[in-house]
Amino acid sequence: MRKNVIAGNWKMNKVSQEVTQFVDEIVSKIPTSENVEAIVCAPFPYLAKLVEQTEGTALKVSAQNMHFENEGAFTGEVSPIMLKDIGVTHVVLGHSERREYFAETDETVNKKVHAAFNHGLTPIVCVGETLEQREANETKAHVEKQVKQAILGLTEAQVAETIIAYEPIWAIGTGKTASSADANEVCAHIRQVINEVTSEKTAQEVVIQYGGSVKPANVDELLAQSDIDGALVGGASLEADSFLQLVEAGAK
Numbered sequence: 001m002r003k004n005v006i007a008g009n010w011k012m013n014k015v016s017q018e019v020t021q022f023v024d025e026i027v028s029k030i031p032t033s034e035n036v037e038a039i040v041c042a043p044f045p046y047l048a049k050l051v052e053q054t055e056g057t058a059l060k061v062s063a064q065n066m067h068f069e070n071e072g073a074f075t076g077e078v079s080p081i082m083l084k085d086i087g088v089t090h091v092v093l094g095h096s097e098r099r100e101y102f103a104e105t106d107e108t109v110n111k112k113v114h115a116a117f118n119h120g121l122t123p124i125v126c127v128g129e130t131l132e133q134r135e136a137n138e139t140k141a142h143v144e145k146q147v148k149q150a151i152l153g154l155t156e157a158q159v160a161e162t163i164i165a166y167e168p169i170w171a172i173g174t175g176k177t178a179s180s181a182d183a184n185e186v187c188a189h190i191r192q193v194i195n196e197v198t199s200e201k202t203a204q205e206v207v208i209q210y211g212g213s214v215k216p217a218n219v220d221e222l223l224a225q226s227d228i229d230g231a232l233v234g235g236a237s238l239e240a241d242s243f244l245q246l247v248e249a250g251a252k
């Protein structure tokens with residue numbers, strides 16, 4: 001059975017003292033259930049400290065981006081080797097904010113997914129449509145293209161380990177959540193695409209999260225859907241109490 005992966009994407013929020021306080025408040029309370037995996041996706045300056053603070057606990061630490069090269073003249077970038085070196089386990093790739101503001105493309109996402117696996121990091125690959133695409137009935141075709149490009153060239157075992165986050169762009173930070181049925185329909189389509197590219201067995205193993213205004217009040221209904229296996233959460237992951245409630249919902 002697939003577990004729920006609840007990942008809190010802090011985006012560009014929190015300073016050192018807030019990071020420490022967050023961890024202190026929740027680390028001993030994170031459920032150790034086999035049904036759930038809890039991850040915080042923090043800004044680069046706090047990753048090493050977070051890895052130390054969460055050592056031996058059920059809370060995992062993710063970066064929000066990385067470069068695909070191992071090293072070199074890429075001023076301002078962080079490599080997969082560096083993330084692995086400090087003990088980070090996951091990396092968010094292709095978030096819509098990176099695609100929109102930082103020229104991330106399906107091609108660079110694919111390179112980064114390969115780099116993640118080459119260095120033992122688990123990628124959380126974000127896909128999702130704009131409001132215009134949804135209204136033009138292009139959601140499934142768009143998401144299908146993003147997923148296919150992201151996993152291009154991976155082995156079936158790597159596809160099975162990839163976490164996919166379906167985040168409709170119009171639902172991010174807007175308070176608008178896709179209805180659980182609509183979200184599930186797209187997540188089921190993603191699973192079908194993976195089935196076509198790999199196999200039914202692999203498609204059944206892949207964790208597919210929903211993201212976009214997830215909060216304690218709507219998480220149960222979303223997680224009850226057949227093809228939603230967790231959530232990638234922005235705003236509601238910033239408060240320790242609210243993040244903990246989301247993880248507890250995932251553990252049920």
Ligand SMILES: O=C(CO)COP(=O)(O)O
Pocket residue numbers: 009095167171172173174175211212213214232233234235236
């Ligand atoms: O972008 C998101 C997580 O990556 C979603 O953000 P919100 O939960 O704030 O809508």
